Amino acid sequence: MTLKNKTIIITGASSGIGAAAAILFAESGANVVLGARREAQLNETVAQIRESNGNAVCLPGDVTDEAYANALVELAEKSFGGLDGAFNNAGTMGDMCSIPDMGRDNWRNVIAVNLDSGFFAAKAQIPALRRRGGGSVVFTSSFVGHTIGLPGMGAYAASKAGLIGLTQVLAVEHGSENIRVNALLPGGTMTPMAGDDAAFHDVVRGFHALKRMAEPSEIAAAAQFLLSDEASFVTGSAMLVDGGNSICKL
Ligand code: NAD
Numbered sequence: 001m002t003l004k005n006k007t008i009i010i011t012g013a014s015s016g017i018g019a020a021a022a023i024l025f026a027e028s029g030a031n032v033v034l035g036a037r038r039e040a041q042l043n044e045t046v047a048q049i050r051e052s053n054g055n056a057v058c059l060p061g062d063v064t065d066e067a068y069a070n071a072l073v074e075l076a077e078k079s080f081g082g083l084d085g086a087f088n089n090a091g092t093m094g095d096m097c098s099i100p101d102m103g104r105d106n107w108r109n110v111i112a113v114n115l116d117s118g119f120f121a122a123k124a125q126i127p128a129l130r131r132r133g134g135g136s137v138v139f140t141s142s143f144v145g146h147t148i149g150l151p152g153m154g155a156y157a158a159s160k161a162g163l164i165g166l167t168q169v170l171a172v173e174h175g176s177e178n179i180r181v182n183a184l185l186p187g188g189t190m191t192p193m194a195g196d197d198a199a200f201h202d203v204v205r206g207f208h209a210l211k212r213m214a215e216p217s218e219i220a221a222a223a224q225f226l227l228s229d230e231a232s233f234v235t236g237s238a239m240l241v242d243g244g245n246s247i248c249k250l
Helices: 016-027 039-051 066-080 104-132 154-177 198-206 216-227
Strands: 007-011 031-036 055-060 085-088 135-140 179-186 238-241
Touching: 007 016, 007 066, 007 104, 016 031, 016 039, 016 055, 016 085, 016 216, 031 039, 031 066, 039 055, 055 066, 066 104, 085 104, 085 216, 104 135, 104 154, 104 179, 135 154, 135 216, 154 179, 179 216, 216 238
Parallel strands: 007 031, 007 085, 031 055, 085 135, 135 179, 179 238
Antiparallel strands: none
């Protein structure tokens, strides 16, 4: 029960890594506040957690909206009396295309969903964590844009690298307030974002030393560690959970 009695916001909780995190964190004793756009999926996860005697609430919304970041924090404080952590995990890949061919709209949308959302989340969450006397913030970044460049993913890579910069600055700005901030860098993970093309999955598996892709729960477990007191001396890190993707050249 490493997250016992901690109240934690999870965005992108309607599928993939975020949904796995919602279940895992609740099993670990957390009160979870779930965000994403799809209300039906969020409600399903809330019901599943409550059936197992866990505590969960949800609020559908768009992470590109600053008011939504504030509303999630308000919901956490109203429902559970305060906020202890956040897994800012919602993200989009956008269109796969080279930079010369990329439209401004795709660039703006990917940066808005993946990076502007981090700014809004931090602005809303840091004061709430301060009111609580400390806490932990985790942003889902990626191996793409950190240890590898993948063609067609320029906006995605820039947004995910931007989250690492944001993480570092937040960590130094708020370390003395007992607020830890880390970026989590998953390798290829079997979620809706990875699609259902078996040939593509085979290629992606080959990028990894472990020669497989991650299950969402394996990424959620690393986020759980960063949000728990077991990671009490971990801040400002870009933590690879990438199956050896970064060191694999064969
Ligand atoms: P996913 O598509 O299952 O999950 C993405 C989640 O983000 C969904 O819940 C979706 O509804 C939500 N979302 C997207 N845009 C949103 C918006 N504007 N407002 C609110 N919610 C929004 O995919 P996933 O793989 O679970 O992705 C989770 C995170 O992991 C993303 O940030 C992604 O970039 C990152 N990531 C994924 C992989 C991978 O291989 N799957 C690898 C590295 C990093």
